[in-house]
Amino acid sequence: MNTYIQNKFNQKFHIFVSKHKLQAILIAISGGQDSICLIRLIEDFQQKYNKKLEITYIYIDHQWTQNSQQQIKHLINIIKKTTKKFIIYQVNQAVNSELKAREIRYNILIKYSIKYKYQYIMTAHTQTDKTETFLQHIIRGTSLNGLTSFNEYRKFNHKVQLYRPLLDFKRTDIKWLCRKLHLPIWSDITNYNYKINRNRLRHELIPYIHKYFNSNIDKRINDFLINSKMENEYVTQNAIKLYLYSRHKTNIALNYNLIYRQHIALQIRTLQIFFFIIQNRILI
Structure with a gap:
């Protein structure tokens, strides 16, 4: 069995x-x-x-x-x-x-x-x-x-x-x-x-x-990470939307004025996405 x-x-x-x-x-x-x-x-x-x-x-x-x-x-x-x-x-x-x-x-x-x-x-x-x-x-x-x-x-x-x-x-x-x-x-x-x-x-x-x-440290940390993952995904999704909305149509650039008005967490994540995409384009 x-x-x-x-x-x-x-x-x-x-x-x-x-x-x-x-x-x-x-x-x-x-x-x-x-x-x-x-x-x-x-x-x-x-x-x-x-x-x-x-x-x-x-x-x-x-x-x-x-x-x-x-x-x-x-x-x-x-x-x-x-x-x-x-x-x-x-x-x-x-x-x-x-x-x-x-x-x-x-x-x-x-x-x-x-x-x-x-x-x-x-x-x-x-x-x-x-x-x-x-x-x-x-x-x-x-x-x-x-x-x-x-x-x-x-x-x-x-x-x-x-x-x-x-x-x-x-x-x-x-x-x-x-x-x-x-x-x-x-x-x-x-x-x-x-x-x-x-x-x-x-x-x-x-x-x-x-x-x-805490005798159940594995479960407590796992529960914390599950909640943190949902929050992280929310920030990431909004950062992707901001990146798509603020990127230039032809040049490798972002609209500074649009990004600057957002929360600092979104600014950082949007720039991370921007540099990640640039890096991969260069490698390709």
Whole structure:
């Protein structure tokens, strides 16, 4: 009998596949418990609902640890049982920055997706990842737009989008399911490297907040982000209207007098849209 998590995932993923009429999907895995759990959920779904769905797994190895080769072998042994295609990229460039490493990963994923015509990339991010990312953005000092950027869907360009099907689940839920299903979890020592800011948030700050301030921090932050997303979308829609209304018909210019009369939040967002469009025109 399936668990609540499995049933919820199957229902959600079935709607996703049907809505977008997917025939193939690229799944980016990291080797941790969330990824191993996602592999199991996907394989169970395919056997039950859609055996024709083409699934490809991709792993990007930054070679941060001496035992990275053993971790790759571990993943190969797991995916070999699924008989699915498994792609491995090894990054030879030594990168100590988490942000730079993420940029490299997504560049590889997007290029591979475009080359082999994958419309969606799937990752195993959970609600706990959403909490960690929120706190990182707060510490760095970000805008409302930046705060609400970590969503279930993310559009990279007109060809490739990101989908996070586990974003409604906490990491504790995933850990419970992994134990129940006796999944072979690899313990990644980089997750305990406190030089990486996310690890300090995960192992020190969030447990502290959970113990002394709010025992349901993931849900509270998630509720806040849902409300903030609606407000952000409202500002964005009005900024788009202002941009379309104030742009020059032939030249690359905006009507200063129209924009200056608006709220400062709309002015800033409209200018962001303007410069984003200019930049993309130059790149094209």
